[in-house]
Amino acid sequence: MARTAVSGRLSWLVATVKEARDETATARTLALDVPGWPGHLAGQHVTAKLTAEDGYAAQRDYSIASAPEPDRFEVTVQRLADGEVSPYLTGVAAPGDQLEVRGPIGGWFAWQPADPRPLLLLAGGSGIVPLMSMIRTRDQAGSQVPVRLIYSARTPADVIYQSELSERVRVSPLTVSYLYTRTARRPPPEPRDTQDTGPQASGTAGPGGGRILRRYGDRLDAAALAEVAFSPRQKPAIFVCGPSGFVESAADLLVAAGHLPGAIKTERFGPS
Amino acid sequence: MNVISRGFGGRKRDGDVELPPGQYLEHGFPVLQAGPTPPVNTATWSFTITTETGDSTRWDWRQFTALPAQDITTDIHCVTQWSKLGTRWRGVSLDTLLDGIETNAGYAMARSYGGYTTNVPLPDLRDGKAWVAYEYDGKPLRPEHGGPARLLVPHLYFWKSAKWVTGLDLMLRDRHGFWEQLGYHDYGDPWREQRYQGD
Numbered sequence A: 001m002a003r004t005a006v007s008g009r010l011s012w013l014v015a016t017v018k019e020a021r022d023e024t025a026t027a028r029t030l031a032l033d034v035p036g037w038p039g040h041l042a043g044q045h046v047t048a049k050l051t052a053e054d055g056y057a058a059q060r061d062y063s064i065a066s067a068p069e070p071d072r073f074e075v076t077v078q079r080l081a082d083g084e085v086s087p088y089l090t091g092v093a094a095p096g097d098q099l100e101v102r103g104p105i106g107g108w109f110a111w112q113p114a115d116p117r118p119l120l121l122l123a124g125g126s127g128i129v130p131l132m133s134m135i136r137t138r139d140q141a142g143s144q145v146p147v148r149l150i151y152s153a154r155t156p157a158d159v160i161y162q163s164e165l166s167e168r169v170r171v172s173p174l175t176v177s178y179l180y181t182r183t184a185r186r187p188p189p190e191p192r193d194t195q196d197t198g199p200q201a202s203g204t205a206g207p208g209g210g211r212i213l214r215r216y217g218d219r220l221d222a223a224a225l226a227e228v229a230f231s232p233r234q235k236p237a238i239f240v241c242g243p244s245g246f247v248e249s250a251a252d253l254l255v256a257a258g259h260l261p262g263a264i265k266t267e268r269f270g271p272s
Numbered sequence B: 001m002n003v004i005s006r007g008f009g010g011r012k013r014d015g016d017v018e019l020p021p022g023q024y025l026e027h028g029f030p031v032l033q034a035g036p037t038p039p040v041n042t043a044t045w046s047f048t049i050t051t052e053t054g055d056s057t058r059w060d061w062r063q064f065t066a067l068p069a070q071d072i073t074t075d076i077h078c079v080t081q082w083s084k085l086g087t088r089w090r091g092v093s094l095d096t097l098l099d100g101i102e103t104n105a106g107y108a109m110a111r112s113y114g115g116y117t118t119n120v121p122l123p124d125l126r127d128g129k130a131w132v133a134y135e136y137d138g139k140p141l142r143p144e145h146g147g148p149a150r151l152l153v154p155h156l157y158f159w160k161s162a163k164w165v166t167g168l169d170l171m172l173r174d175r176h177g178f179w180e181q182l183g184y185h186d187y188g189d190p191w192r193e194q195r196y197q198g199d
Helices: A086-091 A125-141 A162-171 A222-228 A244-256 B061-065 B094-098
Strands: A013-022 A027-033 A045-051 A057-063 A072-078 A098-105 A119-124 A147-153 A174-180 A202-205 A211-216 A237-243 A264-269 B046-050 B056-060 B070-077 B082-093 B107-112 B117-121 B131-136 B150-152 B165-171
Touching: A027 A086, A045 A072, A057 A072, A057 A125, A072 A086, A072 A125, A119 A125, A119 A244, A125 A147, A125 A162, A125 A237, A125 A244, A125 A264, A147 A222, A162 A174, A162 A211, A174 A222, A211 A222, A222 A244, A237 A244, A244 A264, B046 B094, B056 B061, B061 B131, B070 B131, B082 B094, B094 B131
Parallel strands: A119 A147, A119 A237, A147 A174, A174 A211, A237 A264, B046 B165
Antiparallel strands: A013 A027, A013 A098, A027 A072, A045 A057, A045 A098, A202 A211, B046 B056, B070 B082, B082 B131, B107 B117, B107 B165, B131 B150
């Protein structure tokens, strides 16, 4: 069982890249072998340290994408145009390469499989990563809680984990609502898993009870939230992760819709 | 342990700026918080210092902003590895707020609207090291950055600079605040890289 919080001395562990796979044009998943890694809670993150030949070192925090297991985990890294570490992790690092990691870190933005509450997840961009760990952990642990994910991305091509999410919607009570903020119209050739339900939104139900909705040219607003979110009476556990502006407006919308501030856990990245 | 990441050069963009270990230079102003931004209205805002004997001293917004204020230019260091240099604030020194308050306490718990807490040794709040700040970069402090007023303790990692602060409880014995209960360091000196307990 992973610990619920950082405890004792957190030491640096050697991580070896086992596999690298591109998720989008700018996001890559690295599967790391980390002997001694204790496992983690879904939602936690890790500090990665890269050291150059001349001893110069840089550290950054990354959310863990995988479900917990000992001695390995996966991170998905979004390349930042002006980044120092992310271009290396998304472009250079290859199987066999090594870095150091320390963690898991963060016991607050974390979901426990024993949590009986419905799970409401709101992702902005690569904020999907720790939420994907929750979705994977839920399935791995055999939890039966229904999950609803609102995922705001610039365009369909920016969506990380698209095919895996479609498959999980097909087999489990997972509903995914995509908001494409910079794609104004639905493209003519429709993905196979979609059917029309209106001018803006489209969706389909799978045997697991899940469905996929798509909204084009929309930012998260009260209507997009109400279409998918559990009601406050259902007392969902709520996790919001993304750029600061997305998290700020999502959290405000949730509170305005009647959700208790204490039930809303947030994680932000990037400057505001 | 000396692991070299093959092909990693780093940008060394920080030049000859001296940063605490493990930090990188950030030019934006990232936001770190655990939940929604609480609505805080200056009409009902108050700041209260409560001593270990239960004596309390309270300021409302008008009284607080009438206190002598200072302009502060300082570097700030977040535990999530970013540092921002030369940030400009305006606020009331804790020396001013603690002046005349009798206490034998060695520690303080900062309390915020929304329920956040963080513990700081009381000497770290004295002698020109800490403020309750209400302006950033010449403008009223924005809610996502802790407005209307936040604690500013720039020599410690920035989670100690509690946003939306509404009071200090002075304590004879140290207790853990919000992040400290979750494994973050009790003191949090960036220059000694005290991020997590045991560091």
